[in-house]
Amino acid sequence: MDKLSYTSEGRTSAWSTYLQQIDRVTSYLGNLSRWIDTLRHPKRTLIVDIPLQMDNGTIRHFEGYRVQHNLSRGPGKGGIRYHPRVDLNEVMALSAWMTIKCAAVNLPYGGAKGGIRVDPFKLSEGELERLTRRYTSEIGIIIGPQKDIPAPDVGTNSKVMAWIMDTYSMNLGNTVTGVVTGKPIHLGGSLGREKATGRGVFITGCEVASRENINIKNARIAIQGFGNVGSEVARLFETAGGKVVVIQDHTATLYNNKGINISELVKWQNKNKNILGFPEADPIDKEAFWETQMDILIPAALEGQITKERAEIISCKLVLEGANGPTYPDADDVLATRGITVVPDVICNAGGVTVSYFEWVQDMASFFWSEDEINKRSDKIMIDAMSHVWKKSKEKKCSLRTAAYIVACERILMARKDRGIYPG
Secondary structure, three states: OOOOOOOOOOOOOHHHHHHHHHHHHHOOOHHHHHHHHHHHOOOEEEEEEEEEEOOOOOEEEEEEEEEEEEOOOOOEEEEEEEEOOOOHHHHHHHHHHHHHHHHHOOOOOEEEEEEEEOOHHHOOHHHHHHHHHHHHHHHOOOOEOOOEEEEEOOOOOHHHHHHHHHHHHHHHOOOOHHHOOOOOHHHOOOOOHHHHHHHHHHHHHHHHHHHOOOOOOOOEEEEEOOOHHHHHHHHHHHHOOOEEEEEEOOOOEEEOOOOOOHHHHHHHHHHHOOOOOOOOOEEOOHHHHHHOOOOEEEEOOOOOOEOHHHHOOOOOOEEEOOOOOOEOHHHHHHHHHOOOEEEOHHHHOOHHHHHHHHHHHHHHHOOOOOHHHHHHHHHHHHHHHHHHHHHHHHHHOOOHHHHHHHHHHHHHHHHHHHHOOOOO
16 A cells, blocks of 8 residues: 555554454344454464664664464465554554455455564665565464465565565575565566556446446546555546546645646656655645545545544545555444445455455466456456445445445355364
């Protein structure tokens, strides 16, 4: 996801938000609710110390994590985040959301997540590589192509995944491309992976917009975050005729009532590494982002962005959660009361993990697909998952988030029930 400062100090923690979401779905699960505590406890939590020799010869220590929340349906799957605010609470929540997400789109994975509390932008490339390789060696005891498959997240990229793959392979004595996804193409990565999350947000957004009679053409769109996800979903909505009128990243909030030229903004960002100072839009206060007149809101940065207070002033008809956990439960209630439809993260941004699954499958088979084939397969999975969740929402008369959790929890807990408890 995209780099953006946290704004949720003093509010409900990410793990608490997840637990509230689980509490809300329990009454819909019938006999399977007997197993619900399975989802309230991570299966495995690893905290590691990472000593690092800096370029100036000093030694610093960083704290790293890898959490495997649930492995009932398959190996763990989830990104690795480098950010100065990473902590165990956050990583636990992100791993749990991955459990729900993989089950909601019916991928044969459980949920996992990892991270290091570090500002990667303050490290040299050599320091970042040494940090990554030591971290990989520390978590190597629990990751692997049949155990737990990391991927990029905030502050990491394909280069970091290459270092992880190489370190794991060197420790094992043979090349294991399938230990991570999101790798460079020439090292077993998949075509379409970098744009997959943004594409999934667009595909699910269009599906729900058509069902809600929201016309994409000339729709006013607000996007928070302008990394891989935000920039791709902005491009796709612009191509479809939408107007992206406001964009926010960690450096600036930009507004243009006639629509921001996305291709020009991407060029500016590639040159300047952020959107600050882009001449074809006006800078506005960061809180004014939420007050902008909009039809579709796409939070594509970090969790905990839509608070109850912000939910009360948002003017949109549709929220597409490109980030993980951007909406607090009390904000969800406000949005529902105001008739604003939320396409939840566990469906909306699942395009990335879907194509990660394709990458893993291609690595296992050493046979690779074209980008067109990948996009068609991914679009079908996303549309089918969205349709299933929509149907469940109407059947149970509940929100799309609750419906997605019902679908996911039924799949996870059925697997848990049928596998039983060892040794019994």
